[in-house]
C-alpha cells in the first residue's frame with residue numbers, strides 16, 4: 368500500500384529524515400509515534416506527495432511518486448489534519464461540510480445533489496452525530512468537529528486514511544468518543560495511518576507501530592514487539608512501565624529519583 372524506501376529529507380542543510388524505511392501492507396493499520404519535531408508530519412506529507420524526498424523512493428498504491436500523477440493518487444487518500452480543519456468554513460452547515468468531501472472541494476457554490484446529501488447523513492450516522500447535521504461547523508465542540516472531518520474524509524471512499532494528531536486538544540470524553548470511531552474503521556477496507564505523541568491512543572485496531580526519533584525510525588513492526596520500555600525510553604527519554612488493558616497500551620512513568 369505504502370512503501371517509503373531509503374528516504375532522506377534535507378531542508379536548509381538539516382537532515383530532517385535520515386534513511387527512513389517503512390512498508391505498510393494491505394490489511395495493516397499503523398501508528399507513527401514520536402516526540403515533537405521528530406519528523407512525523409514530514410513522513411505524512413511524503414505519503415501524500417505534498418513533499419518530495421531529497422533521496423529515496425515513495426510508492427503508494429503501486430505508483431511511484433515522481434513517475435505518476437500524484438493528484439490522481441491523492442483522490443484515494445483521506446487526510447485529516449489541523450490545517451484542513453482551519454480551511455473549512457465555520458459558518459457552513461455540518462451536512463454541507465461533509466458533502467464537500469465527495470469532491471474534495473472546500474465549499475459548494477451550486478446545489479448539492481440529493482444523493483450526496485443522503486450519503487453525507489449516512490456518514491454522520493457512522494460517526495454517531497446525525498443530530499448535528501443542520502448546525503453550523505462553528506457551533507460544534509472540538510471533538511465533534513474532528514468527527515465531522517472523519518465523516519467528510521469517508522465520503523470519497525478512501526483506500527488509505529491518514530490522520531495527523533487528530534485527538535490533540537480533546538478532553539478525555541471527546542477523545543474516547545473520537546477514538547471509538549477510529550477503531551470502528553476496522554470494519555471497512557481502509558488502511559489507516561495515525562500520527563500521535565500519545566501511547567494510550569493506540570487503539571486495538573492498530574496492528575503496527577513505527578517509532579521515530581530525530582528523523583530516524585528506531586523501531587517498526589507489530590505493536591506488541593515495538594512498544595517496549597526500552598524503545599519508549601529511547602524515543603521520549605522517560606522510563607516507564609507499560610501494561611496492556613483491553614487491547615490498549617497504558618503507561619506509568621517511573622520517578623527517576
Ligand SMILES: Nc1ncnc2c1ncn2[C@@H]1O[C@H](COP(=O)(O)OP(=O)(O)OP(=O)(O)O)[C@@H](O)[C@H]1O
Nearest residue numbers: 378379381383401402403404405406407408409410
Ligand atoms: N520545509 C522545511 N524546511 C525546514 N525545516 C523543516 C521543513 N519541514 C519540516 N522541517 C523541520 O523538521 C522537523 C520535523 O518536523 P515535523 O513537522 O515533521 O515534526 P513532527 O514530528 O510532526 O512534530 P510535531 O509532533 O511537533 O507536529 C522540525 O524541526 C521542522 O521544523
